[in-house]
Amino acid sequence: KAGVTQTPRYLIKTRGQQVTLSCSPISGHRSVSWYQQTPGQGLQFLFEYFSETQRNKGNFPGRFSGRQFSNSRSEMNVSTLELGDSALYLCASKLGGIESYEQYFGPGTRLTVT
Amino acid sequence: AQTVTQSQPEMSVQEAETVTLSCTYDTSENNYYLFWYKQPPSRQMILVIRQEAYKQQNATENRFSVNFQKAAKSFSLKISDSQLGDTAMYFCAFGDTGNQFYFGTGTSLTVIP
Numbered sequence: 001k002a003g004v005t006q007t008p009r010y011l012i013k014t015r016g017q018q019v020t021l022s023c024s025p026i027s028g029h030r031s032v033s034w035y036q037q038t039p040g041q042g043l044q045f046l047f048e049y050f051s052e053t054q055r056n057k058g059n060f061p062g063r064f065s066g067r068q069f070s071n072s073r074s075e076m077n078v079s080t081l082e083l084g085d086s087a088l089y090l091c092a093s094k095l096g097g098i099e100s101y102e103q104y105f106g107p108g109t110r111l112t113v114t
Numbered sequence: 115a116q117t118v119t120q121s122q123p124e125m126s127v128q129e130a131e132t133v134t135l136s137c138t139y140d141t142s143e144n145n146y147y148l149f150w151y152k153q154p155p156s157r158q159m160i161l162v163i164r165q166e167a168y169k170q171q172n173a174t175e176n177r178f179s180v181n182f183q184k185a186a187k188s189f190s191l192k193i194s195d196s197q198l199g200d201t202a203m204y205f206c207a208f209g210d211t212g213n214q215f216y217f218g219t220g221t222s223l224t225v226i227p
Binding site for chain 1: 120147149151157158160161207212214216217218220
C-alpha cells in the first residue's frame with residue numbers, strides 16, 4: 001500500500017505571496033491532519049479534515065486554511081506569506097474513526113519564505 | 115488544552131547501551147493515547163510505540179519500551195541495545211478523545227559508535 005505523499009517537496013516563496021501544499025493520504029484513510037514543524041517548536045497542529053469537513057483546528061491565524069476532497073486528498077493554503085512561515089509542513093493520515101489514533105506521516109514540504 | 119514537555123533537547127548514548135528519553139504531559143482527561151515518534155535525519159516520521167491510558171501494562175516493541183506513570187503524567191521511552199540507526203529526533207505525543215494530537219519539542223538522540 002502506498003504511503004502518504006506530499007507535493008511539492010520543496011518550495012521557495014516571497015513574502016506576501018500565497019502557497020498551496022498538497023497531501024494524498026494512504027488509501028482508505030479518511031482523516032488528514034496538517035502540522036507545522038520548526039526547530040525548537042516541535043510540531044504545531046494546524047487542522048484536521050475528516051470526510052471533507054474540518055474536524056479540529058489549532059491556534060493559527062486565518063491565513064492558514066485547508067480543504068479536503070471527496071477522494072480524501074487534502075490541500076493547505078497559506079496566504080500573505082511571512083518570513084516566520086518558513087517551516088517543514090507535515091501531513092498525516094489515519095483511518096479516521098473515533099478509536100483510530102495511529103497516524104502515518106508524509107515526508108513533508110519544506111517551505112522557505114524570503 | 116493538553117501540553118507535552120520533553121526536557122532533554124539533546125542526548126547521546128554509546129552503541130549497545132541503554133538510554134531513556136523523558137516526557138511529561140498535562141491533561142485533565144482520563145482517556146487518551148500516548149505515542150513516541152522517531153524522525154531520522156531527512157527522513158519520514160514513523161511511529162515507534164503507543165500506549166493507551168486505560169492500560170496499566172507498559173507497552174513494548176522489540177528494543178523499545180515505555181514507563182507509563184499515569185498519576186505522575188510521565189511517559190518515558192527506553193531504548194535498549196542502542197543501534198546507529200536509532201540516531202534521530204524523538205517526539206512524544208498525546209492524543210485526546212477529540213482526535214487531536216499534541217507534540218513535544220523533541221529530543222535529538224545521537225548513537226555513538
